[in-house]
Amino acid sequence: MKLLALDTATEACSAAVWVDGAVLERYELAPRRHAALILPMIEAVLAEAGLSPPQLDAIAFGRGPGAFTGVRIAVGIVQGIAFAADLPVIPISTLAALALGAAQEAGYSRIAAALDARMGEVYWGVYAVSEHAAKPLDEERVCAPQNVTAPIPGDWFGVGNGWTAHAAILAQRLPMSGWQGERYPRAGNVARLAAAPLSRNVWVSADQALPVYLRNKIASKSV
Secondary structure: OEEEEEEOOOOEEEEEEEEOOEEEEEEEEOOOOHHHHHHHHHHHHHHHHOOOHHHOOEEEEEOOOOOHHHHHHHHHHHHHHHHHHOOOEEEEOHHHHHHHHHHHHHOOOEEEEEEEEEOOEEEEEEEEEEOOEEEEOOOOEEEOHHHOOOOOOOOEEEEOHHHHHHHHHHHHHOOEEEEEOOOOOOHHHHHHHHHOHHHHHHOEOHHHOOOOOOOOOOOOOOO
């Protein structure tokens, strides 16, 4: 399988290509530069892989939650490439991609992902993570940090800039082994989740490549 993946939902910007288990990636922490960076990143990883869009099987993207502007950038670019190359699209949760990366690097299987949603809230998701899967254990939500929950007790590891902003409150809500705040979703992990066999259930046409904001009232957050 050959996939292109991108994520622009947070302060980080990245693009990746998955080719039969191998991942090529470009990543940069670059607030407010996503629109300028993402297309050159896509061109670079495709060139490194020796691929053009019509040779891909699908395009995956971080569908949110995250910064309103950043998620819209990803949707617009994915739809443009997918329509032109007649490709299906795979929407992947940015919280799940964040959880997968944290589990691989920190060695924990239960990940509590929190992104700063501004307005005194966090985007929140809890996952059981295996090699290339991040199974949600509850619905993703946007809520005040004092209202987060996890459906099962256990040894949790926190990840995401929501922890940087609200660690004292979040750590009171569930038992923690530790947390890392300066970590963001990466396109390589979007690709890994998209390549999993069960992801076939969420492949959609380009016109169905929709963002997920988790809140009806959108607070613009520059990326």
